[in-house]
Amino acid sequence: MSAEAPERSTSAPGDRRIVPARTPRLFLRNRAIDLALASPLILAVLLLNPYTLSTGTINQQLVAQILAGGDADGPAQPAGLIPRVLVTLLPHENAHVILALVGALLGGRLLHYLLAALWRESVAVSVTTACLLTLAASPLFAFIALTNFPLILAMTLFAMSVVGAMRMAMWNDTRAGFNAGATLLLAVLSHPLALVCAAVLAVSMPFLPHARGQHEGSAGRT
Template identity: 35%
Template sequence: MSAVAVDDAGRRVRRRAPRTRLDAFPRDPLRRWSLRFGLAVPYLLLAWTGAATTDGANLVTPNGQLLDHVATIPWDRADPEWIGQIFPPLSTLLATLLPGGRAGLAVAGALIAGIFLQKILEIMVQRGFSRSTIVILTLAIGANPLFAYTALENFAAFLGLAFFGLAASDVVRFVSWRNTRSGFRAGMLLMLATLSDLSGLLYVTTLAVAAPFLRLARVEQKGARSANVLVIIYPTISAISAILFINFVFTGSVLTPLGRGILDGMPERLASLGALFTTPAGWLLAAPVLSAWIMAILVRRPRAILVSTLAFAAILGADVLGLLPAGSAGNSFILMTVLAIALIPTAKDRLTTVLVDIVAVLQIAIAWATAFSREIVVDWMSAVVGAFGG
């Protein structure tokens, strides 16, 4: 955006309008899309070079499971049972339409990764983060094997995470900045996340829990907090309720076969939850939550401790319910980091900025340590390194 002004000599000159917190970053569309493509390039190289090798290595990844599932779907029917087969429909339909099989899904994930990282950068610029914090947090999210594996080998989950990241920033604009359009957009994005991956229900729960603890702009309006939450969750509740209602009318059961299959094994997952935190993998799972607590203390926002704790409890609940599919890795790390970026206030002084940057650097170490603790990610990294002749 630019404005016309008059200089001392009386000449008309165009000056760039001051940036507002709602401006896109970069403001020029060509530069913005160039940044997105530039951020996607490393993942495109990994997708192009590594997809054939990982496919040949017979790694059981979510993308492979998604393609196997798509191959069994009959596309000559449209009954309630069929709706249950294609759920979540958005990622299932995209996997059907995208050419190239596993490589095609990897390339699509790489392109989404570029857009996702640009939007994360945009959130941080809009919120006034320091340049050092922006660089470190961007590296913490994107420059690690967990993010790359999720983007290239778990298309459904990554699509849901991308919608969640966009929704998280819109929730802040809606609740704290009075931007009503952002509220409706956040609700639609969360619905799309749920229609992309079963983990979308986790994302909706997380933001519904977090929204009441944000600084409220409409303090003069009674019931504003509950109304904000309703706006955010209404599209998802409507979509899921419609599917369950149709299933009940035509089959006499609320849960589809998919829903019943998800609940299978829940007692075993619940029983193993306590033992998880006696292992290094469990400690690393909780590490991003501890980082969020430290950041909340540093920026003097103790309420954020409760938000991150409730969000972590939602992640554990989703795991027990079976909403996190086998072969997933890094979902909780990406979710907690994006949530911290969207919700934790900006550091106000240099010392606090330095301390926040130190915690952000620890996030990089946590991401890499977590990657090497997950067998599927280690196997994937070995296959990719082999593709590059390592």
């Protein structure tokens, strides 16, 4: 099962583990959930004046730098390399709108990871709903998703790497560990903030196996 929509494990009642099996049906279901969670942001992009998305925003600055042939302050740094490359592939006249739409989809993906994490920890439906609505309705979250493509990309990639790191540490899933390292590298190449997040994740990794023992113990007592 995918990380964003884990199934209940059959090993113990009430144990919600991440099962690595993946199917096309599951993939389509997860993408449908991503799209549903991203729909308010996509609607906002379609309703907003395009100039609102292209005036004084990180996306606008990024597109302007590409149109100018590079960063006027110096050569491109490793952090931010991926957004720069992606922007060069877009039609420049509509690049800011496309970046906003992709950012909206990434925002839905990020909300999906949060939903899966809360579900996996058996958080009450009311609490899960409140958390999702609080984040989804936050003007800051919408602002980041629609106007700061490098940051929302890094946040989503970091969330993917956290899921993979947890699967590796708690369930000895080496494939997930490799994916976690790859997505963490992509996050670092998307935004400088990911460097700090990567350091925090590295410090917390030795403690994750202890969480596995607590999780199995609580499942066995259910």
